[in-house]
Amino acid sequence: MAGAAWTLSSAADLLPASLSLSLLLASLVAILVLGVAAVLFDHLRKIGCMHSLERTSVSDAFFEDPSSLNKVPCPSIFDPAEKYISLIVPAYNEECRLPEALTETFNYLKQRSTADKSFSYEVLIVDDGSTDCTSKVAFGYVKKHKIDNVRVLLLGRNHGKGEAVRKGMLHSRGELLLMLDADGATKITDLEKLEAQVRALAKKADSSLAPSATSSQRLSDVEIAVFGSRAHLEKEALATRKWYRNFLMKGFHLVVLLTAGPGIRDTQCGFKMFTRSAARKLFTNIRLKRWCFDVEIVYLCKHLRIPMAEVSVSWTEIPGSKVRMTSILHMVFELLLIKVGYGLGIWKIYS
Template sequence: MAATGWPLSSSAADLLPSSLSLTLLLASLVVVVVLGAAAVFFEHIRKIGCTHSLERTAVSASFFEDPNSLDKVPCPSIYEPTEKYISLIIPAYNEEHRLPEALTETLNYLKQRSAAEKSFTYEVLIVDDGSTDHTSKVAFEFIRKHKIDNVRVLLLGRNHGKGEAVRKGMLHSRGELLLMLDADGATKVTDLEKLEAQVRALAKKAESSPAPSNSPSQRISDAEIAVFGSRAHLEKQALATRKWYRNFLMKGFHLVVLLTAGPGIRDTQCGFKMFTRAAARKLFTNIRLKRWCFDVELVYLCKHLRIPMAEVSVNWTEIPGSKVRMTSILHMVFELLLIKVGYGLGIWKIYS
């Protein structure tokens, strides 16, 4: 007579309904995928932090090329004393068609103002971000006409992103005031006077503050101030003329920016921003993002470094040829997440 009792072996799956087994399998796969994605994400943040540490301590061997003499002019450092009143930094990627008109208008204004004000010295620094067209050739023609002391071209070799192009330009500029502006000329260069006036107003306010000052006769370059050009006053007009899905994306992006950097600057993406030399030194040696959302990171850094900020309305015209695509929006959201996690968890350090 055969003995009765529990079977010697059984499969756990045999004890569960097939639907529950499938659910557990799918849940396990989801957990593995999420944990794997999180590991990759945090490793990406860590690598950005490591790269930034190396860039902060690396000795720059960059130089400008002079097409007139064929000499190589060593790049100055933002840590060196000022040589100009203002530096205009123009990031350019495949801008051979839009750059000439914008540069001509910019240099005409600068020459006229320099003739009227002897203390108004300037330089225009075009940062070619690895263009594959004739952007650098166009820029070099302006050097031949205006001399390398006033117009300089920095070649990055390969495409890094607008944020990196602006960072490089800022760190190799000579001005007391540093202005970034787009290569398409969407914002009138004359509006720099509005930002300049706001910088001086904030500097005067800081001088009259009861807080102790190291120097009673502080130069404008020594004050830490950032002024952001803004198109926020044009928002109603933009909402009325744009497609509904673009408005939806814009509103959603603004909400994510608010959650990332907090309130204070309504239009973080306008490519017309002015910094004093002291502020640029702190901000652009800390900045990590190289592409779309470096502007938001600047706002975040200003708050944490206690650099006074202001927002000034500027004239702006939409110029055909925008490089923003649907994939760019996704990249922007990803970069905003990098800011929130990188700084929020202390993975990225802020150096003062």
């Protein structure tokens, strides 16, 4: 035994110092990679378990009516549509930007409903755990426009924009469901562009049915997703942004392309419309709660064979964005979660 130990020790002494250092570094890298992989897979598993619980749990959420102090039970995406369109507005610390956006939105909705009696709507503001007076501002609009037309869903604590949108979608009543940002960066009138595209795709789907099949489906029964896009403004944005921001955004778009594939140039525009049946499938499957839930929606649309389209919209940059340079790293991590979670079958897609 002593002779064997001496032989190993002598062999180690005879190894070049550079080779010993390389072996040590390789071992440390291997340990680090295995450790990161273990943490990643554990994180994916936890997200999967959480999603399973959310899919099977019965929601006890409700809307508060500030006029009567009554609690209105939240409807479900699985219920039949009661409104023509639902507008879902995720809001986190938006007391300053929300009033202008909501005022413009309600002016448009009221004008359209006056001109067209069949046009019914609801605005669903999802307060994602704000620490300012966002909920107070939102409830002011409930008092003014009545709880049948505007509702506030309080999440209690901050979950992320993706979760706020998901909750709003799952508790909406519209045939069409539109998510739009609380800053009012996109003109509300552009919803008509998305609406027209939804109808065009629905007509195409209806005409492709077999002659023996029943046609003229309800709009809410056809699975369609239409994405507002700022891609046509890219040249102007590249000219005004700093070089390192352009570099980061180009890199992010490349990673998005590798994750979700081609088809949608602008995945991050906060102006997206879904039919009720499409939203039912997408938002009962979605898992990401923060930055890259938009990319996950595109990924799910492709795998669930939900027709997608991209429509150019007007867009103005509004001061107060919550996206920081560090957010890019978080986004890339979430894109990795999508690729690994779905790619390895850790996350199941329910149809």
